Amino acid sequence: xxxxxxxxxxxxxxxxxxxxxxxxxxxxxxxxxxxxxxxxxxxxxxxxxxxxxxxxxxxxxxxxxxxxxxxxxxxxxxxxxxxxxxxxxxxxxxxxxxxxxxxxxxxxxxxxxxxxxxxxxxxxxxxxxxxxxxxxxxxxxxxxxxxxxxxxxxxxxxxxxxxxxxxxxxxxxxxxxxxxxxxxxxxxxxxxxxxxxxxxxxxxxxxxxxxxxxxxxxxxxxxxxxxxxxxxxxxxxxxxxxxxxxxxxxxxxxxxxxxxxxxxxxxxxxxxxxxxxxxxxxxxxxxxxxxxxxxxxxxxxxxxxxxxxxxxxxxxxxxxxxxxxxxxxxxxxxxxxxxxxxx
Amino acid sequence: xxxxxxxxxxxxxxxxxxxxxxxxxxxxxxxxxxxxxxxxxxxxxxxxxxxxxxxxxxxxxxxxxxxxxxxxxxxxxxxxxxxxxxxxxx
Numbered sequence: 001x002x003x004x005x006x007x008x009x010x011x012x013x014x015x016x017x018x019x020x021x022x023x024x025x026x027x028x029x030x031x032x033x034x035x036x037x038x039x040x041x042x043x044x045x046x047x048x049x050x051x052x053x054x055x056x057x058x059x060x061x062x063x064x065x066x067x068x069x070x071x072x073x074x075x076x077x078x079x080x081x082x083x084x085x086x087x088x089x090x091x092x093x094x095x096x097x098x099x100x101x102x103x104x105x106x107x108x109x110x111x112x113x114x115x116x117x118x119x120x121x122x123x124x125x126x127x128x129x130x131x132x133x134x135x136x137x138x139x140x141x142x143x144x145x146x147x148x149x150x151x152x153x154x155x156x157x158x159x160x161x162x163x164x165x166x167x168x169x170x171x172x173x174x175x176x177x178x179x180x181x182x183x184x185x186x187x188x189x190x191x192x193x194x195x196x197x198x199x200x201x202x203x204x205x206x207x208x209x210x211x212x213x214x215x216x217x218x219x220x221x222x223x224x225x226x227x228x229x230x231x232x233x234x235x236x237x238x239x240x241x242x243x244x245x246x247x248x249x250x251x252x253x254x255x256x257x258x259x260x261x262x263x264x265x266x267x268x269x270x271x272x273x274x275x276x277x278x279x280x281x282x283x284x285x286x287x288x289x290x291x292x293x294x295x296x297x298x299x300x301x302x303x304x305x306x307x308x309x310x311x312x313x314x315x316x317x318x319x320x321x322x323x324x325x326x327x328x329x330x331x332x333x334x335x336x337x338x339x340x341x342x343x
Numbered sequence: 344x345x346x347x348x349x350x351x352x353x354x355x356x357x358x359x360x361x362x363x364x365x366x367x368x369x370x371x372x373x374x375x376x377x378x379x380x381x382x383x384x385x386x387x388x389x390x391x392x393x394x395x396x397x398x399x400x401x402x403x404x405x406x407x408x409x410x411x412x413x414x415x416x417x418x419x420x421x422x423x424x425x426x427x428x429x430x431x432x433x
Contacts, residue, residue, distance in 0.1 A: 067410055131391040132389075133389030162392065166389050173388075173391060181391065209355065259352075261356075263353075
C-alpha cells in the first residue's frame, strides 16, 4: 500500500508515502532512516536550483605522519592554509560539497550538514587515500611512484562520495555491489573535477588520479577507456580494468581478491556512465549525473547488495522519472549499459 | 620458513607482496600472537579504499590490520610492509 503511494505519481502523496515507508525502517538505523527520508523526499520533489541557504562545515587536520585520527586541527588563515595539502583538501571538499548541494540538493555527506572532516599527512610516505567511516584520510605518497593523494580533486570527490553512500544506499563492499560502490565514487569524483574545470563531456579527459600517479602518461583509472589508464608502467605494469561484462574478473571475495575485485570491475559501470554522459552531451552533472545521483541515493531501487543489472534498472527508472519516456537521457542510459554489456 | 605478506585494495586497487625467510618457531609464534590480537579482527564495515593485509605462513592465512598490531610483532611486520612490491601479474 505504501509502495503504491510511492509510485502513485502525485508528488505530495508520494513524499508522504516515502516518509511512512522509511518510518517503518527506523529501528534498523536512525542514521539511515534520516538520510533516506531526506534523499527520497528531495527526489520526489524534483531537483530545483535554489539559493544557497546552507553552508558547508569543513575541518582539516594533520595526522603529522602518524596514524592517529583525526590528528591536530589546522587553522585556516586569510590566504588559506599554509600547508599545501590542507589547502587542497579544503578546496576539494568545498567543491565536492558545492556539486552535491548546487546540483543535487544534498547538504553534505549525510544530507544534513555533517562536518566534512579530512586529515592530511597520514602515516609515513603512505600511498593511499581512504574513507574510514567518519572522515577522509590522505597519505603523502612515496614521491617516486605516487605524489600526495591530495593532488587530484577527483580523489577528494571519490572519498567523500563513499561517505554519501554510507548514509544512503550503503552498497556492500564486495563483488558487484562493491564495484558499484567504487564506480559511484569515481562518477562523482570525475564530476567534481569536470565542474571545477568547467568541462563538458567532450572536453573532459575522464581520468581518475591523473596527478597522483607520477608520470604524464599515467592515471589510476580511465572511465572513457577502462584498462588504458597506464600501460607498460615500469612498476605497475598495465591497467587491469575491464570496460565490459565480457572481461568481468571473477576474483575471490577475500582480502587477497580485494573483495571480488571492487577496484577492478568498477571499470564496467564507469564505462556505462561515460558512454551515457558522452552520448547525451553537455555537462554531465546536468543530465546523466542527476540520474546517477538519484539512483545512488534510492535504497529502494539500489539495495545494499545491488548487482550491475539492478543498477541498470535503477538508472533507467530514474531517467524515466526525471527526463521522461523517449528522452535523450533515457536513451543514453540504455546505450551506456548496453555498451558495457550489462543487461 | 617463508613469511608472505599480501596487500591489496587501496584507492589504486594494487596488489603488493613481500616475503621474508624466518625460522619456523618464530613464524608459528607470530601467527599465533597475531591471530589472538585485535589486529586480526575485521576492519570496520564502513571503511572504504583501505588496504587489505593478509599474512601467509605455510597453509595458514591471517587477515589483519597493521594499525592494531601488538608491539612485539611490529618490527617483523613493519619490515615486511617496507619490502612490499607491486605484483603486476595480477
